[in-house]
């Protein structure tokens with residue numbers, strides 16, 4: 001299986017390492033041409049969503065990446081990647097790619113002190129580690145969105161068809177449940 005990992009900014013290497021441990025081939029996506037390579041899945045990593053989106057626009061990658069996602073390419077967004085996909089960001093004056101019917105809150109746990117580690121359930125998997133770094137959470141989900149994780153009453157993982165998002169960073173732990181789930185989506 002070949003997975004393209006958006007590598008304009010942020011924590012992309014960590015995703016590549018996990019995916020390669022799970023037997024995938026990965027490549028980095030740094031420009032528009034890289035989007036033409038054959039891939040079975042796409043990862044939008046954590047980082048800073050405003051910066052990442054600014055780079056997507058500057059490099060004329062926005063329409064192409066949006067078309068790939070809307071065309072059904074399995075896509076996994078973590079943290080800033082979640083914000084890139086959200087239809088709406090409640091505490092921000094604009095949204096980014098807007099491919100997923102969720103409303104997110106940016107820096108929902110506070111900008112500086114909002115980083116923490118906890119354990120919770122993901123889908124059917126019990127008690128896996130969740131690392132939050134200046135994370136968003138999901139305030140609202142559309143009717144086609146399945147909620148996969150809730151922490152303190154807040155939605156922190158969800159799926160809509162080919163799109164999977166987590167507010168936390170599974171690539172920073174040695175539990176590969178979330179990445180395995182994503183590969184399962186590709187195989188479906």
Ligand code: GLN
Pocket residue numbers: 045046047048049050078079080081083106107133134135136
């Ligand atoms: N706070 C970042 C943003 O608004 C997301 C943080 C992260 O990806 N770890 O994009």
